[in-house]
Amino acid sequence: SGGGNFSLVQHTRYACAIADKDSTIITGGGDTMKVVARYNLQGHVENLPEMTQGRMFHGCGSYHSGGTMVLVVAGGVDNDDNFLSSTEQLTMGGTAWTTAKSLPRTL
Numbered sequence: 001s002g003g004g005n006f007s008l009v010q011h012t013r014y015a016c017a018i019a020d021k022d023s024t025i026i027t028g029g030g031d032t033m034k035v036v037a038r039y040n041l042q043g044h045v046e047n048l049p050e051m052t053q054g055r056m057f058h059g060c061g062s063y064h065s066g067g068t069m070v071l072v073v074a075g076g077v078d079n080d081d082n083f084l085s086s087t088e089q090l091t092m093g094g095t096a097w098t099t100a101k102s103l104p105r106t107l
Helices: none
Strands: 016-020 023-027 036-040 043-048 059-065 068-074 087-091 098-100
Touching (some): 016 068, 023 068
Antiparallel strands (some): 016 023, 023 036, 036 043, 068 087, 087 098
């Protein structure tokens, strides 16, 4: 048996996905460079604060600090096709992404 489907709010490609309990957080992408959005099985749940640096083809993940989830994005390519070494993080519930230590080289 198959599952349901839904449409993304924005055209999304070259993005990165972070799994959360009952949802997935989509970061960046070719047409959504700074956008961070949460989806669940019913569709779009919410937009989170935009990233400081627009990026696509990037890495992403999360970790927990003191019981709070922290999102991380790193590397990728900007809108001018420049490779990035920058890293950002967002503590869930926060209002803005913060710059973290850069990668040792572009990725």
